[in-house]
């Protein structure tokens with residue numbers, strides 16, 4: 002039986018986002034760490050490594066696939082109701098103690114995180130997505146930037162089949178990786194976890210590259226939505242939320258901001274779950290900062306209409322939601338308010354076609370993806 006590390010080392014290809022630097026090292030540009038990687042070593046993410054002066058990156062597998070309503074990613078202004086065929090890889094460039102996908106994101110750091118990968122090809126995944134009626138193919142669950150080359154390979158196939166593509170990411174990017182993915186990506190969700198660099202350093206990152214990614218995505222016309230998981234005592238002070246939402250509004254007041262409820266997970270078990278009133282307070286701060294589209298997530302039916310999309314001009318309800326379920330959809334075919342004609346920022350289908358699912362499901366027996374190998378948790 003092979004270890005996870007052995008399996009992953011067999012499923013690689015030379016990457017494109019790197020250059021040689023002094024003393025037999027290479028510098029990787031796939032995320033904001035820009036690791037200088039010595040010969041025989043891996044970067045912080047543990048899935049990209051230097052062998053013989055070349056950077057090897059994950060290829061030919063996924064950590065898992067799931068079909069999600071696009072509202073779960075969450076995207077609320079990008080093809081509402083669409084089914085999002087979602088794949089995750091393994092590893093991450095951060096190590097958040099409250100990670101809600103830790104089984105895959107920390108698979109190479111934490112012996113308790115065991116997630117056998119599936120053999121995959123772009124053709125098989127796209128065929129599977131089309132068979133299930135998906136409209137969007139999404140790299141998600143762990144950090145997609147660290148497998149940007151493989152993501153682009155899959156997205157090329159997806160786009161040639163007419164699918165939309167998206168990253169659900171912590172936003173710890175570099176100009177090089179963003180330029181690299183730009184031709185192949187339609188939507189991008191950034192998880193803006195805090196507005197305090199000290200908090201980001203606790204999670205293993207820095208705030209600077211994340212804010213730069215947000216600026217870059219907006220300036221380059223990638224549809225962007227931002228999420229902040231609200232954690233009591235970590236990122237929920239009025240002052241921090243004011244700074245965070247004022248920053249987003251300074252990029253554009255039309256960027257949707259999702260403030261979502263935390264529930265205890267992974268190593269953060271002593272923090273209380275976020276309450277509806279916490280989300281409502283955060284939303285009020287975002288409103289004062291000037292944001293036009295604020296959504297409160299993870300507490301369906303308990304957030305006073307903050308799951309719905311309203312016209313920023315006349316306040317008419319345009320899309321009514323309960324959790325991921327769309328109860329009513331009133332946008333015109335060109336994405337405008339039917340009452341006052343104001344255009345709603347986003348990427349809209351000509352017609353709302355209903356939802357295949359309003360909750361996640363795993364593609365069943367007929368899925369062509371198969372287990373690469375049974376692995377034992379050995380590191």
Ligand code: SF4
Pocket residue numbers: 029030031032033034035036043044045046047048049094146147
């Ligand atoms: S993806 Fe980020 S963490 Fe991984 S090797 Fe590259 S720069 Fe380092």
